[in-house]
Amino acid sequence: MKSQRSKKRAISLGALMNFIVAIAVFGVGRVVWQGVGLRLSATGLESSHNLPLSAEAVPSIPASHTLDNQGTWIYTVALSPEGSILVSGGYDGQIKWWDRKTGSLLRTIQGHADAIESLAISANGQILVTGSWDNRIKVWDLKTGNLRRTLRHGDDVKAIALSANGKLVASGGTNNKLQIWSLETGQLLHRLPADTWIQSVAFHPGSQTVAYGSQSGQIQVWQLSQSEKPRLLQTLVGHQGMVGAVAFSPDGQTLASGSADKTIKLWNVDQGQLLKGLAGHIAPIRSVAFSPDGQTLATGSQDTNVNLWNVQTGYILGRLNEHRQAVWTVAFSPDGQELASGSSDATIKLAAVHDLAREAIANSPLAHTVPSERESDSQDL
Amino acid sequence: MIVIDSPPLENCLGFLALSSYVMTLAPSISRIVFPKYKKAFLPKILLKNRRLIGVFAFLFAFFHGWLLINKRHIDFSDFRTSWIYCQGIATMIIFTVLAATSNDWSVKALKKNWKQLHRLTYLAMFLLTWHVWDKMSGHWTYVTPISMVAILSTTALYFLRLWYEHRAEN
Known part of the structure; x- marks a missing residue:
C-alpha cells in the first residue's frame, strides 16, 4: 500500500x-x-511586407571609414567637442580613443571589468564618463586617459549623461533609480525612483532638466535644482515597449525617444505632448541623436540599419545599411558633417551626412511643402 | 583595493543554481571520499532527493539566464553570443537534459543509457567553474567567493574520488 x-x-x-x-x-x-x-x-530573407519603406526607395548612405574593434561588440561612441577624437566602449570593458580623420586607434584602456554600455564627453572636452555592467561609473581625463574618480552605482549602469555645464552626471541602470552625481566631488546628490530599469538618459542642453526612458516604455522628465528637491515635470506615455534611447534637440524644445516598439517619437518637452511618431525600422530602436543644427535625427536599430530623418517633416533622408548586426549607438560630429555608428558587428562606421543634412533643410515645410513619393513614412499625430 | 558588491537577483539565482548542483554531487562524492559518513543524515537526505534538487538547479539556472538575457539584451542571432556565453549555454543544455530525464519513466526507457547520460553532470562542474570565473572576474559580489570555493572544493573532491576508485580497482 x-x-x-x-x-x-x-x-x-x-x-x-x-x-x-x-x-x-x-x-x-x-x-x-x-x-x-x-x-x-x-x-531580407523573410518577406519584406512589414517594411514601411522599401530599401530601394531610401537613398543609402555609404560609410567613408570603418573602424575595426577586433571582434568586440560596440555599445557606445561619443565624439570630442572639437571633433578630432572618437571614443568607444564595448563588451570587453575597454575604452578606445580613435582618430576621427584617419580612423587609427590612438589609445586603449581596460577601463572596466565588464561591458561599457554608455559613455559621455563633457562640453569642454576635458572629461570622459563611462558606465559599465561592473556597477561602476568612471570619470576620466579625456586628454591623458587618467582615471579621476570611480563612483559605485549598485547594479548595471545602462545609461550616462552629462549636464551642459559639466557639473552633473546622471546615471541609470537596473537598480531602478536615476542617480544624479556631482562631477566635481563625486557626491551622490539625488536618487530618483523609476518604475523599472532605466535604459536611457539625456540632459537638456540649456537647463538642469533630465529625462530618462525606462524598460516599461515610460519617459520621465525631472527638473533638478541645487536648493530644492528634484521635481517631476512630465511623464510621457506612448511607447509600447522599452525606451532604449532618448535625446534632446539642441534647442531643448523637442525630445526624441526610440523604443523596442520599433518607433521613434518626438515630444514637446514643455507641454509633454507627442508631436510625431516615426516608423521606419523593423526592430527595436537602440539609439537616437540629433544633428547639431537640430534638423536631422539619426536612429540606430537592431534591424542593423541607421536611418536619417528630417525632423520637420518626419521623412527618411537616407539609410546606412552597411552594418551586419544591431546598431547600438549613433553620434553626430560636432560640425554635423559626419555620423558615427557602432554595432555588434564590432565596427564603427563613419559616414558623411552633410549633403543629406542640407536636404533636410531644403525639405523642411517652410522651404518645400510637397513631399516626394518615397517620403511617406511618418505618422503625424 | 578590492571592492565587493551586493549580488543582484540574477546572481543570487545563479548562486542558488550552483548550490543545488553541488548538493546533487555531494552524496555520490562523499560516499567514496568520506565512507564513514555514508549513513549520516545529510548525505542520506540529499541522495533521496537528488533528482528533485537537480530540477531545482535547472529552474534556478533557467531564471538566472532568462533575467540576464533580458537585462543585457543578449542577441542569440549573433554567432559571437554563443561563443561568449558558451559555458553558460552548455551548462544550461546539460541541466535541461538532466532535468527532463530525472523521472522514473526516463530511467526505464533509457535503461543503461540513463546512467551514461547523467554522467554529463560531471562535465557541468568544469563548465561552471569556468563560467563563474569568466563572468565575475574583476567585479565579485558577496556570493562569488562562496561559489568559487564550493565548486572548486567539489571538483577537488571529485578528483579525489576518482583517485580512490582507481586505487580500489587496482
Missing part, C-alpha cells in the same frame, strides 16, 4: 518536473527563435 502510494507520488512528481522543464525549454526556444526571426527579417 505504502509502496503504491510512493510510486504514484513519484509518477506525479515526474510529470510535474517534465511539465516545468517543457515550459522552460519553450521559453528558451522562444528567445532564440525571436533572435533568429529578427535576423532573417533584417537580412
